[in-house]
Amino acid sequence: MISSDSPTGPEQRIGSERLIARLRSALGEKAVVTDPDVLDSHRNDEATFCAAGVPAVLVRPGSTAEVAEVLRAAGEYGVPVVTQGARTGLSGAANAIDGCILLSTARMNKVLEISAEDQVAVVQPGVVNADLSHAVGEAGLFYPPDPSSWEMSTVGGNIATNAGGLCCVKYGVTGDFVRGLEVVLASGEVVRTGRRTVKGVAGYDLTRLIVGSEGTLGVVTEATLALLPAPEAALTAAATFLSIEDGIAAAAAVMASGLRPSLLEFLDGPTARAIQNYRDMGLPADVGSLLLAQSDRGPRAAEDVAAIAAICTAHGAVEVAEASDAEESAMLLEARRLVHAALEPLGTTLIDDVAVPRSRLVALLHGIAEIGAKYDVLICCPGHVGDGNMHPTVVFDRDDPAAEARALEAFGAVMNLGLALGGTITGEHGIGKLKRQWLEAELGPVGLRLQREIKSVFDPAGLLNPDKVFL
Amino acid sequence: MISSDSPTGPEQRIGSERLIARLRSALGEKAVVTDPDVLDSHRNDEATFCAAGVPAVLVRPGSTAEVAEVLRAAGEYGVPVVTQGARTGLSGAANAIDGCILLSTARMNKVLEISAEDQVAVVQPGVVNADLSHAVGEAGLFYPPDPSSWEMSTVGGNIATNAGGLCCVKYGVTGDFVRGLEVVLASGEVVRTGRRTVKGVAGYDLTRLIVGSEGTLGVVTEATLALLPAPEAALTAAATFLSIEDGIAAAAAVMASGLRPSLLEFLDGPTARAIQNYRDMGLPADVGSLLLAQSDRGPRAAEDVAAIAAICTAHGAVEVAEASDAEESAMLLEARRLVHAALEPLGTTLIDDVAVPRSRLVALLHGIAEIGAKYDVLICCPGHVGDGNMHPTVVFDRDDPAAEARALEAFGAVMNLGLALGGTITGEHGIGKLKRQWLEAELGPVGLRLQREIKSVFDPAGLLNPDKVFL
Structure with a gap:
């Protein structure tokens, strides 16, 4: 964490005190945090090499109206606002700015509605991706966006970065599942963009403009998300190649085949060797690349996985493993999951x-x-x-x-x-x-x-x- | 067509003559049309009840540079520009404005590239949807957006309206297949938005902002479109219900089933009866609604269609027909295709x-x-x-x-x-x-x-x- 000076002149301090008093009166004492240790622990997201400033205050509004109050106060005092979800981002978008208000969406974490008939969920921004995924899964539905951080990251943060993930090779990215948003503007005005319907072309697509805007255009306070019917069980294949070229060519052939894998991940030689050094996965010392593929078409997944395996073999794979059940699939995906742990000691x-x-x-x-x-x-x-x-x-x-x-x-x-x-x-x-x-x-x-x-x-x-x- | 007065004062006429001379010098004589009959035939799109003005000139630029010239000239003379594709739109967005330049993309109709490996096509805006669809089909690929006008309408027009169609129930709308655009702004500046890659989150999504903007933000001069592997053969099912409720409930059950039909169309009783009066399709006089569904999963389409038929029967269909080949499928879809012809005599x-x-x-x-x-x-x-x-x-x-x-x-x-x-x-x-x-x-x-x-x-x-x- 790189430090930087906080504003400490007497004028700023008085302005800051007034701002904090105003925020406390609007949001209540508990929702306005000035404890330096807490503030310090909220300065950064997960980005390496990103300077972070020292915030003036952390607020945890509980409603759209309270978010609007925060933004109006910020506007009056000319204080920057940094919106934060779970701070799992990797580009420093959620890092504090000197003297800023950190606006945490943590308390706005409710799944407001899951509609099986309309195949939508309406959620607050602070809901954790995994909590939403489990909730819709219980209703027999599926929210595909699955960034690696999905067990911790919030849907609001996913929207702010238009997060991808593993399954977007088949299902698309976060933005493809955002139908409509409620957004508080810098002015404190509340605007609803988009729609609940599948289609809609009334005016410019402000929803897509907000998606991926990294907290620079407004604060998302509610999202209407598209859902799909639950996918069927998935099976995995893993193929080892001696070169980069073979692994990439096999991946291209899989994508051209029309098989629509629900996951297609690549590990280059250095990554694969780091993993092998970290834990014996039986990879050869001269591994050039590793390809992991998944099909989530239940009874037909085995046939897809066999077809993918055949493509890999035809493109020079020296070893191809096909899972026959969920446990074997998890074992094959283990290599992908171990990337960060394997690189950390290096x-x-x-x-x-x-x-x-x-x-x-x-x-x-x-x-x-x-x-x-x-x-x-x-x-x-x-x-x-x-x-x-x-x-x-x-x-x-x-x-x-x-x-x-x-x-x-x-x-x-x-x-x-x-x-x-x-x-x-x-x-x-x-x-x-x-x-x-x-x-x-x-x-x-x-x-x-x-x-x-x-x-x-x-x-x-x-x-x-x-x-x-x-x- | 509702007429309105054209600007005919002497100042406007001289300004208009200078503008036309400038356009002729920039684009060449043949690309600048002032023949009143031609202008009149280009005043309207297909919208009913939409007033259209009298244009000053119709230009057919052949390149991005020529489009930029037109917009610079328009800016200098303060003349509005209405961009037109095939004028098949249904909302009057392509209708002329008094004294405007009609900018036709008709000459910019080339498919510049089809890449099987990257699964993209790069096209000019005036390419007809059907021409693109056939060209990518020959390469074993698939451009899904299929508005009813697809045999005539241009990709540029489809982008301007974010056109839907029949198959978007499975594949999404035009905007879901637009990766990147080249756009000429009102200033004559050329900007490239988006990307060729599958994913990308660098800055705000200007591509999606332009998609559906109906010619109000800029003139699209090139589009990079996502393609899919070619779909397999399709089969169709048709189900007749005695009420609206049954037909809608069956449609909801199909969508909830996870079957992902590639088409799911509804005709209400009045529409079905108009079709039956127009041509004997064997529909009962008390038809309440008709549901048409398609699966495009080749060898598995018959199984899908049977599952859809079973759902319809379970929801009260009084007759269900399952096609066993392409010819029968076309016959079942005939009812949908006859809607406009059947309503016209009424x-x-x-x-x-x-x-x-x-x-x-x-x-x-x-x-x-x-x-x-x-x-x-x-x-x-x-x-x-x-x-x-x-x-x-x-x-x-x-x-x-x-x-x-x-x-x-x-x-x-x-x-x-x-x-x-x-x-x-x-x-x-x-x-x-x-x-x-x-x-x-x-x-x-x-x-x-x-x-x-x-x-x-x-x-x-x-x-x-x-x-x-x-x-």
């Missing part, structure tokens, strides 16, 4: 999130290896290969300042490489504070200007998460 | 496009019957029942001014009913000119203000389709 990790067209994945992986060699850092590359969305992870010794500097340079080089290959600097983690200096390279000056002007429409005074997304 | 039709949560469909249909009785007009109600998106069609005698007035009142009453049931005034046709006075009721004053301000960001002088969407 050093500090800096996780990137580039996505490229699938046709450029081999070029991306070779380029990443070259960048690792050039900057003398280890870069492991697991990823959601079906979507072309990779997580090149720079591993380095944080106690060595020279290594840290090289890691940061490698991190930037990977994003530049992604852009050069027709890709994006972020597939699912967002810009936050971490990637602001690369945004213009992706959007271009005109696109960036439009985005800033849209920000001004929603937040003329620039108080909503002001030093995020844009430099 | 009078002029005014087609609405409300969508409601599926749980409110019975209430919608009963309410529509009441509205028909109250205003003494026939309202037939076919629709995309799986999406809750109905097309209540007011049928009346246009030679009877009193009937026309009652039809318009009924049309408005249907939209108010849709809103009262938690729905939207437009599921897939757009606001255009036809529904502007209902937009605020759906969006609310704050939402509408945000939308207007976003419009101003893209088009500060208000020259892009200025009297559309907003009043």
Whole structure:
């Protein structure tokens, strides 16, 4: 955690005291926290290398009306507001800003409605993804978005980052399941965007504009989410290849086959070896890549998994394992789950999130290896290969300042490489504070200007998460 | 077609002559049309009851650079621009405005790229949906969006209205397949939005903002579209019910079953009877509703269709037909295809496009019957029942001014009913000119203000389709 000075001049302090008094009167004593230890524990999300400021106060509103009160107070005192869910984000979007109000959605954590007939859920932003998933599962329904953080992260945070996950290769990302939103604007006004219906084209799509806006356009206080009928049981296949090329070619062939796997994950050689060193998974020392695939079509999953296995064999897999039940499937997925644990002993990790067209994945992986060699850092590359969305992870010794500097340079080089290959600097983690200096390279000056002007429409005074997304 | 005066003062005429000379010098003689007969034939789209102005000129630019020239010239002369595809829209969004430049995308009709590996197509806006669909089909791929106009309408027009269609019950709407756009802004600047990759969250989603914006934010000059592997052969089932309730309950049960039909269409009693009167389809005189369903899962379609048939029988269907091949499937779908032909002899039709949560469909249909009785007009109600998106069609005698007035009142009453049931005034046709006075009721004053301000960001002088969407 990188510290920075808090505003301590007498004027700011008096303003801050008045603001806090006002917040206490609006929200009640317990919902307004100034304990320095609590504030300190709420300064950061999970991003590495992201400076965080010192907040003035943490508020936990319990209703839309209270959120509106907070934003009106912030507007009157000219104080920035940073909205926080579970702070599991990886780009620093939820990091505190000096003197800011941290607005936690933790108390607004109710599932307000689950409708089987309309296949929608209406939820408050602070509901944890896993709690929603379990609740809709009990109703025989399915909320697909499953970021890795799903057991901790909130739906509001998922919406703010348009979070992806493992199953989006088949089902799409968070935004594909957001029908409508209730949003409190910087002015304190409440607006409802979108709809409860499946389709709707009345006016511009403000819902999609809010999704992925990382707390810079408003505070989401309610979301109407699309659900699907519950998927059937899933089975998994795992294939080991001696090269990157074979694994990528097999993944491309699976995607072209029409099989629609519900998960298609890739681990490159360095990642697979780290896992093998961490726990014996029986992977060969010369493993070039590992492919994990899943079908969730119940009685037909075995047939899908067999077809995927055959494709992998045809593309040079040296070993292919097909699960025949849930337990074996879990064992095969274990390698994917162990990535973070396996990399942790090797050093500090800096996780990137580039996505490229699938046709450029081999070029991306070779380029990443070259960048690792050039900057003398280890870069492991697991990823959601079906979507072309990779997580090149720079591993380095944080106690060595020279290594840290090289890691940061490698991190930037990977994003530049992604852009050069027709890709994006972020597939699912967002810009936050971490990637602001690369945004213009992706959007271009005109696109960036439009985005800033849209920000001004929603937040003329620039108080909503002001030093995020844009430099 | 309702006429209105064109600007004919001497100043406007000289300004107009200079503008046309400038356009001719930029685009070449042939691409700039002032022939009054040609202009007149391009004043309207397919909307009923939508006034259209008299355009100053029709231009057919052949490139992004030429589109930019047109918009720069329009900006300098302060002349509105109405972009037109195939003018198959149903809300008047493509109708001319007095003195405007009609910008036809007809010459920009190339499929620039089809990539099987990346499962994308890159196209110009004037490509006809059917031409694209056939081209990607030859590559073993699938572009799902299939508005009823698909054999004539352009992809640019589909994007401008976020067009739906029959298969969106399984695959989603046009916007779900738009990855990235090239757009010329009112300033003549060219911006690229979105991406070629499957996922991407860098900045606000300007692509989705442009999709459905009905030519009011910019001119789309290129689109990168997501494709799917080709679907397998489809089979159809048709079920006849004696009541609305049974048909709607069966549709809800199909959607809840997890079967994912690739088409689920509903015809109410009046529509079914009009079809039976037009051509003998063997429907009983007391038909209450008709349900048509399709599965496109090839070898498994027969099993799906049997399951759908069983659901219909369990919900009171008095007759269920299951196709066993493509020919029988086409015969069963004939009823859906005959809707417009069957209603035409009955009078002029005014087609609405409300969508409601599926749980409110019975209430919608009963309410529509009441509205028909109250205003003494026939309202037939076919629709995309799986999406809750109905097309209540007011049928009346246009030679009877009193009937026309009652039809318009009924049309408005249907939209108010849709809103009262938690729905939207437009599921897939757009606001255009036809529904502007209902937009605020759906969006609310704050939402509408945000939308207007976003419009101003893209088009500060208000020259892009200025009297559309907003009043």
